[in-house]
Amino acid sequence: MTGRVVLVTGAGRGIGAATVRALAAAGDRVVAVDACQGDRGEVGYALATRAELDEVVAPYGDSVVAHLADVRDLAGLQAAVDLALDRWGRLDAAVAAAAVIAGGRPLWETPVEELALLWDVDVRGVWNTAAVTVPAMLAGPDPHGGRFAAVASSASTHGLHRLAAYNAAKHAVVGLVKGLAADLVGTGVTACAVSPGSTRTSMLDATAALYELPEVEGFAVNQLLRRLIDPDEIAAVLAFCCSRDAAVFNGSVLHADGGFSP
Ligand SMILES: NC(=O)c1ccc[n+]([C@@H]2O[C@H](COP(=O)([O-])OP(=O)(O)OC[C@H]3O[C@@H](n4cnc5c(N)ncnc54)[C@H](O)[C@@H]3O)[C@@H](O)[C@H]2O)c1
Numbered sequence: 674m675t676g677r678v679v680l681v682t683g684a685g686r687g688i689g690a691a692t693v694r695a696l697a698a699a700g701d702r703v704v705a706v707d708a709c710q711g712d713r714g715e716v717g718y719a720l721a722t723r724a725e726l727d728e729v730v731a732p733y734g735d736s737v738v739a740h741l742a743d744v745r746d747l748a749g750l751q752a753a754v755d756l757a758l759d760r761w762g763r764l765d766a767a768v769a770a771a772a773v774i775a776g777g778r779p780l781w782e783t784p785v786e787e788l789a790l791l792w793d794v795d796v797r798g799v800w801n802t803a804a805v806t807v808p809a810m811l812a813g814p815d816p817h818g819g820r821f822a823a824v825a826s827s828a829s830t831h832g833l834h835r836l837a838a839y840n841a842a843k844h845a846v847v848g849l850v851k852g853l854a855a856d857l858v859g860t861g862v863t864a865c866a867v868s869p870g871s872t873r874t875s876m877l878d879a880t881a882a883l884y885e886l887p888e889v890e891g892f893a894v895n896q897l898l899r900r901l902i903d904p905d906e907i908a909a910v911l912a913f914c915c916s917r918d919a920a921v922f923n924g925s926v927l928h929a930d931g932g933f934s935p
Pocket of ligand 1: 687769772
């Protein structure tokens with residue numbers, strides 16, 4: 674096997690699942706992590722199910738393995754890293770794609786519990802993912818190939834109305850990545866963030882529902898591409914961020930948003 678070994682969170686569907694497929698198609702081996710909470714999650718929409726995660730990994734035999742873990746649970750994530758090390762003896766890259774969205778009200782009418790949830794999943798989840806994967810990359814056979822990529826959002830650079838908690842969380846993801854990159858100076862391992870625009874996934878359906886929009890197509894007008902982005906387009910960017918060639922993105926935010934201008 675010549676491919677790299679990558680851990681992907683939020684792998685049950687959407688951008689995370691598309692990233693697993695892109696990496697596997699390129700010959701990489703992947704630990705596909707998701708909490709698979711279905712409709713048992715704390716958010717107002719259903720998250721991925723175990724059946725969806727199993728469907729993502731099924732085509733790739735022993736090259737891709739599913740692992741059930743909530744990104745809020747450090748031990749569960751550490752077990753995912755251990756799985757990669759036990760099976761393949763190394764970890765080369767990690768993609769932190771798991772997140773949830775909530776909002777729909779102005780900040781002053783938003784229950785603070787919503788901020789707490791987004792902080793826990795969208796920020797602490799990325800933090801935890803870095804905390805367990807980066808040491809494995811540093812200790813691995815190819816630290817100069819070690820790559821950490823967090824999925825941020827256009828909400829990390831813009832203020833999207835009625836999404837103050839999500840804006841805060843995604844701005845924090847960028848801050849976390851920049852701090853991580855500074856900590857990694859001289860190690861060879863690098864960190865970057867990718868900020869997608871409106872991408873055709875279940876989270877975008879949930880966002881439309883928060884705005885009481887009947888469908889998602891209206892989001893396309895915010896992007897100079899004038900269409901929604903396909904998850905495979907973001908996955909291609911993330912797969913490149915996992916490659917040895919992506920060191921130049923260290924400490925950077927890649928705006929994969931089709932020219933987002935709300
Ligand atoms: N879809 C968009 O328009 C868009 C735009 C900008 C950024 N993003 C970001 O892209 C990433 C992927 O989102 P998506 O659009 O594919 O959403 P999605 O809801 O389709 O997928 C998110 C995945 O994360 C998993 N997940 C949620 N909470 C988890 C937890 N606590 N632990 C482990 N897994 C958990 C879900 O089960 C699901 O499989 C997120 O970080 C999101 O914020 C999405």
